[in-house]
Amino acid sequence: MKNIWVPLSGQLAQQRKVETIANNVANANTVGFKKDQLVFKEHLTALTKGMDDIDIPRKEFSPADFYHTQGAENAMVAVDGGFTIFEQGQLIPTQNPLDIALQGEGFIEVLAPTGVRFTRKGNFSLNKEGELVTDQGFRVLSAVNVPEDVSRDPASLAGLPKPEERVLRVPTNAKITISLDGEVLSREGSVGKLSIVEFKDKQALRKEGNSLYITPDEMNIRRSNIKTTVNQGFLEGSNVNAIEEMSELIKAHRHFENIQKAINTYDAISGKAANDIGKF
Numbered sequence: 187m188k189n190i191w192v193p194l195s196g197q198l199a200q201q202r203k204v205e206t207i208a209n210n211v212a213n214a215n216t217v218g219f220k221k222d223q224l225v226f227k228e229h230l231t232a233l234t235k236g237m238d239d240i241d242i243p244r245k246e247f248s249p250a251d252f253y254h255t256q257g258a259e260n261a262m263v264a265v266d267g268g269f270t271i272f273e274q275g276q277l278i279p280t281q282n283p284l285d286i287a288l289q290g291e292g293f294i295e296v297l298a299p300t301g302v303r304f305t306r307k308g309n310f311s312l313n314k315e316g317e318l319v320t321d322q323g324f325r326v327l328s329a330v331n332v333p334e335d336v337s338r339d340p341a342s343l344a345g346l347p348k349p350e351e352r353v354l355r356v357p358t359n360a361k362i363t364i365s366l367d368g369e370v371l372s373r374e375g376s377v378g379k380l381s382i383v384e385f386k387d388k389q390a391l392r393k394e395g396n397s398l399y400i401t402p403d404e405m406n407i408r409r410s411n412i413k414t415t416v417n418q419g420f421l422e423g424s425n426v427n428a429i430e431e432m433s434e435l436i437k438a439h440r441h442f443e444n445i446q447k448a449i450n451t452y453d454a455i456s457g458k459a460a461n462d463i464g465k466f
Contacts (some may be wrong), residue, residue, distance in 0.1 A: 193448040196263040197459070199226055200442045206268065207435045210426045218306035218397050220270050227266035262341070272388050273305075276424040277417060283362060284310045285423040286380070291388065292414025293399065295381035296324040297349045300394075302385065306422055307397040318354045318370075322396065328354040328366065329381040332409040354378045364418040371380040380416060384408045 205220050213219040277287045286295070286308035293304035303324070310326060313319050330346055354360055355369060356377055363371045368380035385391060388405050391399040401407060409449040 190449060190452045192263075193445045196444060197449065199224075199263045199265050200438055200445065202265050204435065204442065207431055207438060211428060211435065212432045214424050214426040214428045214431070216307075216397065216424050217309055217421050218275065218408040219426065220272050220275075220306075221424070221426045222268050222270050222393075223318075225266045227264055242412065249354075269389055270391070270393065270427065273425045273441060275422040277420045278313070278417045278423050279420055280309075282309075283418060284312070285419060285421050287413050287417045287420035288382070289411075290414030292382045292384045292412055293367060295320055295327045295383055296320055296398075297327055297353065298322075298324045298395075298398065301354045301400075302327070302349050303398040303400055304391070305397050305399065309421055312356060312358060316358050318356055324398075325353045327352045327381045328378040330409065352381065354380065364416055366415045366417075367412075368416045374418050375390050382407075382412050382414050382416065383413055384414060 198459060200456055203226075205226050206224050208341075210221040272291065274289070278291065286294075288306055288308065294307055294308065296303055296305055305320065307320065309321050310318050311321070312322070313325075320326065330352065332346065354370065354377075357372055357374070360372045362377070364380070365371065368382050369376055370378050370380065385401060386406075386408055390403065390406050396402045402447075
């Protein structure tokens with residue numbers, strides 16, 4: 187009954203798919219959320235053992251010789267990995283001067299308790315110290331001027347100001363305006379600039395917590411020649427299409443149920459074989 191592991195592996199993979207789609211649907215209304223998608227792989231024994239197991243035998247044929255499985259009884263389906271789809275979400279007007287939405291591939295740099303993180307969730311506010319913070323209380327960082335040639339040198343990046351020194355502070359009870367390039371302006375003039383960064387490889391980013399991302403390599407960050415624009419008074423909606431995701435969720439559930447029927451069939455065959463053998 188080792189064949190039962192084939193549908194069982196598929197059922198486990200489908201369960202992961204259901205969980206991923208359900209998470210996408212649950213965040214359909216989350217500001218700045220980017221949906222995830224899984225990639226599956228199939229393992230076949232014939233592909234790893236070579237042709238010796240599937241050649242026609244050089245002997246007198248028997249009926250069993252004409253039913254080569256080519257290792258299919260040892261096949262399995264597994265989740266090869268997941269990736270995030272960074273498609274642009276719809277811009278939603280709010281008329282709140284502290285709400286911003288990014289148009290483009292950039293991210294906002296923020297300081298979390300565990301270090302510098304990146305987000306596209308732009309529903310900001312001011313704390314009692316006059317610092318611009320996220321809805322979770324993480325402080326928004328101001329931009330640093332790093333020329334393109336310097337950003338390619340890891341040793342030069344060590345000389346940048348510490349994140350704690352780049353916290354963006356805004357005058358309280360003052361009307362502020364945020365330009366398309368992230369410059370924060372008040373009546374007294376510029377008070378700072380939002381740190382908007384882009385990445386050379388966005389798929390290297392990893393999700394962490396609620397709409398936060400982390401990059402494993404500082405050299406993946408691009409701080410100059412940023413093409414992303416900042417839109418004040420807007421929020422970026424999730425890029426999840428709830429109808430499409432619900433359709434995929436229904437298909438995944440049906441596939442899961444079909445695999446369960448196959449497992450039940452294997453179980454019934456095994457029980458019948460055990461009972462019949464006992465009669466002898």
